[in-house]
Amino acid sequence: MENKTAVQRAEQEQAKRTLEKQERRINELDAIIQRLYEDHVMGKLNAERFAKLSEGYEKEQADLKQSVGNLRAIVNAAETQAVNVKSFLKIVKKYTEPTELTPAILREFVEKVVVHAPDKSSGHRVQRIDVHYTFIGEIDLSPEYNKYEKETTA
Template sequence: MRSEIAEFEKQVAAFEESTANAEQFLALAKKYTDFSGLTTPMINEFVDKILVYAPEKVDGDRVQEVEIYLNFIGYFAAPVPELTPEEEMRQEYLRKHRMQSRERYKALKDGTRKVGEPFQIVCKCCGKTFESKMSNAMFCDQNCRSKYYRQEAAKKRKRGCTCGNCGTVFITDRNGVKYCCEDCMKEAVYKRQKERRAAKKNEQKSIEVSAIKESDQKGKTA
């Protein structure tokens, strides 16, 4: 029973201490109104300690862990921003580029490749292997470069549209597209022509009816 009471008192003391620390941290935060830039006094008041661990290799990348401890609240875990699909693709490209750079450096260090020797690079557009003196070259010629960026621009322009004839939702990268296929376009043109002919026929019929009524009216008047 005494051990349970001691544990309970310990938990209450820890709770009271954490509450007091939180209040002290909030009071410190209210002291500053602008956090757009860090000054030396701000760092000294907020940061308790910073632990920097030895670097290590993770999946071929050099990773170094850093832990930040703030006054009154202890370890602070910075929120990790959620990447968009475009940012994820960019990060994957940079990761591959770093791996290629490490491989080229290792080849130079091992002597399997000489300084000034052309690099064997795979074109990012057509997949053809070509030689270049620059290690960061991506395209075998200007045509492939232009074609690649045109395709990338077309991907960004892609959007969902609803066919004006059959109602099917389709993806396109062109502006002003109303139909999902050529057959729907022809069918829509045929419908419009049919509607115009029907409207013209009804108009002609109305003119004839009006003429008959006008003739009958004149006959009655005579």
């Protein structure tokens, strides 16, 4: 999780740097286009040359604006994901290091509990309980019962 978070942070920082560069370039292009227009109005630049230059700069600016929009979406998504990861880890920690067993934890992690009839054939009362966990099914955690089964079948 830490490796994935580190990679995402690096990608986010790279996207932020690229975003800043592209925003600066968009502002530079605004100034260039304004100077071109002023030069055209003052007669320093003929109409054909003005049209060709302004078309190129405006196309570059439009491409940059689209790229800036995409980068902003990437940065926002990465920031949102970082918050979501922190929230998820907080929840996981709460459940992996519980201070008490609550009904909420049981409902979330345990699908069902099967309690079998008690067996008194050996003179001791032995009762098998199967716990079926959500998503992973049954995990046999009853060594006493397994030990009892081995003794009675042998």
